[in-house]
Amino acid sequence: MKSSLPHLFVLAFVFTSRLDLSAEPTLIYRDANQPLEARVDNLLSQLTLEEKISIVHADSKFTTAAIPRLGIPRRWLSDGPHGVREDIGPDTWDNAGHTDDFATAMPAGICLAATWNPDLGYRVGEAIGQEARARGKDIMLGPGVNILRTPLCGRNFEYLGEDPFLASEMCVGYIRGEQSQDVASCVKHFALNNEEFDRMNINVEVGERALREIYLPAFKAAVQDAGVWTLMGAYNQFRGQHCCHNDYLLNKILKDEWGYQGLVMSDWAGTHDTRQAALNGLDLEMGTDKKYDDFYLAQPYLDLLKKGELPMAGLDEKVRRNLRVMLATGVFDARRKVGSLNTAAHQEVARQVAEEGIVLLKNENQILPLDATKLKTVAVIGENATRLQAHGGDSSGIKAFYEVDPLDGIVTRAGGKMNVIYSEGYRKDGGADMAGRAVAAAKAADAVIYIGGLNHDRGFDCEGADRADMKLPYGQDELIQEIVAANPKTIVVLEGTMVEMDAWLGKVPALLQAWYPGMEGGNALARILFGDVNPSGKLPATFPKKLADSPAHALGNYPGTNGTVTYAEGLLVGYRWFDTKNIGPQFPFGFGLSYTTFKYSGLKLIPASGTNEIVTAQFEIENTGKVAGAEVAQLYVHQKNPSLTRPEKELKGFRKVFLQPGEKQTVLIPLKKAAFEYYDDGKKSWVMDQDTFEIMIGSSSRDLRLRDSFHPAAKKTARAKVFTQFSPYYAWNNKFTREEIGWHPGTEESPQWTADFSFATNGLYGYPASIRGWHYGWNPAGDKLFPKKLSETTTIPCSFSYNCGGDDLHGDFAYDLFLRHDDKKAAPQLEVMVWAGNNSTPIGEMISTNIIKVEDVSFDLWAGTNSAAGYYVYSFMPHERTATLPAEGSLNVDMMDFLRLLERRPHFSKEMYLDVVEAGFEIVRGRGWVTCGWFSCKAE
């Protein structure tokens, strides 16, 4: 009897909701107050078969068809990661010839990664999102998060470097920022687009461990941490199947394992087969080189559906995902954000990313920053000083509102007080005695700023082809040596991605890596050169001395043979290879100098008792120099005796700290279980060995200043006894005894930890009616809040102790907070219950480890209503996140989304676990339902 109650309530609730919703069937999808999934269902139910087909493929290069009878507008997609691309098409790759398609050009992805500043990722995404809305775009094709495996990949500049942790941290902020503007991001290219050679066909063979540990984490973070709404399949094949319809990648991993709810689109012309596209997880076909009606998911799909050879449910699922993205980004909503273009704030973000992303690689005798007051003449030499780069690179190029090139930036900074002379020095197609003139200019100047490197010409940093080698083109190796011989005070600035430098590096006193710094790049560079800004960028990828040192090339696994490239280096990508094999790089991963110095001290490893959180590294950083500056403290983990081979060390945390001269700050880097885990391909799961781990902290992967070892305490793994299947509220309300709920006071060991929780009230109105805990005192917060109105408090503090004794977490704790609705408000009577617990929920059997802390749990949801049947709460399930936790504030989740998920999944599964980081709750007024947070443990 007790155990059947939850089911009954759910059914009753779903039924009631449907009845309500069906009152005005045609309007539901247009009503922003309706739950998302109800809107999706409603719209789906009104589409004809042909209309559904029109939703899953393009009707021009960058759009999908409108359905005017239902008010479905055309959807506009646009590249890309660095800003809103100029308009293309409609039916060719030519630009559309518009005059209103300019945008702010952000620095390239690799420059953003070099900032090691996730907040900047957010701000870039937010600014691009605003520009996308102002330009009428619905889906933005970025960020690109493929791992830098070989220095030769033509798209390295668009991506976020060689490390999965860094790439994940940077892309999550970007996506959240962009999607905050009612625009969907599109994370790309899923997966393994690590070279452009034969990109439409090359087949990648990579072991399961490297796939999981190196190539997929950024995508997983985009899905699970950022809640990305769209994802683009890669052109290449993986294990013999094209990625745009790769069953393993799209169905098994992305959708089943990760619980992705958004849509998968093909890369442009990345679809090759109707049946595979229909069955293997593709939801939107773009860019196929055929008439739109002949696209694989157009007429050919319709024909097979009509013949019954492909399931209609498959089409509905694709359409559902497309509609979900449309509705989630406010396509029908009057209040959808309208955006803005090229604002001062956008320009400021572009400049700040360049300022924080440019990396100072060498600075002998502190030749930099230049003292403008002491220089009479500066010679600027090099083609890249005047080359506009923002428009280049192919799909990621931007028609910038303006672009401050390096020469402009330097001239502006000089402000007429310094004589700036310019000599090109070299040019793609040569030119008579350019080098001679440059040398003469160098001799005539007090200092030389050489600005060279690569560019976006095909064969360098450009989509569609790889570089032939890692050399500086156009005779720059020789030119730099001639210039520095003529004037030893020569500062070399390289744009582009990594090049070999051995020929001249020992001779030049200073080197800056400027990547592609966007339309404010010249200003940013000048501000660094003259010391207005202290450089703080760090390399997001290892710079090898020579190509042959880097793993893919050392092992001869580039570009592949007979159409297949095998990633034989496995996990040893980037610094993982150089460090494990003990090969000296030119510049290591994470390296970057500053105009000041930083002292690291006082490392303490503080064991954490959370299920997820293992240890927190605490240490101090002090700015011991004379100027303000920022340091990126990096934390690497080395495992002593792993059961399976692991790289020498791996980045698992970092913090960018801004310090005034003399200022000291305490830095905390919490490490979760994931920081110690590896993917066990035998067990097909993530595993943390009981072993000793060395924690190393420093200024780069090879400049480690602090070290300590840590042995995580063996976790008590226990199977929780379930309070049959009723909610604590139900138990309490029905005056169950403690024994009846499985709590046996006096039989446990003494408490092992205590925790303080603070629940954000988010201005909720109403009064707490009761606060109860099941464990160690029934009233841990002492009811002290009463009768305080919640809108007058910001958080509800409560604390309790917790005992994990023996094998059985019986009793555990359940923490209930009942809020009674403020009667004076017009909204219906509601009660909200927030509880922290791991085995007192009506979800069947839950396996738990020992403890939880508020910070180490991720957000899931459950809901309640005071329907006639009484109060009911229902728990949410694993791997299915219907919404993303905002950085602050509470989460507002549609009840119907939630119920849909419950309907579709077997919810009494033993695999379920919840992993809660934060909770907030919010009453959606007038709708008779609530959402709130639920804390729980994670299954071991």
Ligand code: BGC
């Ligand atoms: C690129 C994608 C891009 C698409 C649309 C493709 O060639 O690989 O990154 O988004 O074109 O321009």
